[in-house]
Amino acid sequence: xxxxxxxxxxxxxxxxxxxxxxxxxxxxxxxxxxxxxxxxxxxxxxxxxxxxxxxxxxxxxxxxxxxxxxxxxxxxxx
Numbered sequence: 375x376x377x378x379x380x381x382x383x384x385x386x387x388x389x390x391x392x393x394x395x396x397x398x399x400x401x402x403x404x405x406x407x408x409x410x411x412x413x414x415x416x417x418x419x420x421x422x423x424x425x426x427x428x429x430x431x432x433x434x435x436x437x438x439x440x441x442x443x444x445x446x447x448x449x450x451x452x
Contacts, residue, residue: 376423377448378424381418381444382441382444383417383442384416385441395437399436406421
């Protein structure tokens, strides 16, 4: 498994729909740690254990019209 991170959240005025869809699928994947921004802007740092970046992108397919995220970056421990 790889560790990856990105900042993401619902598009402005889409938070209610996003969280409704998320609840319908049972919430975020268990290997995702999500840290909401302190300013409560609906964005959050996501720290994800995944086999690949594509695994994350596949999860986003159900939210493509209501969710945005930054580049997905791999964490490399030294």
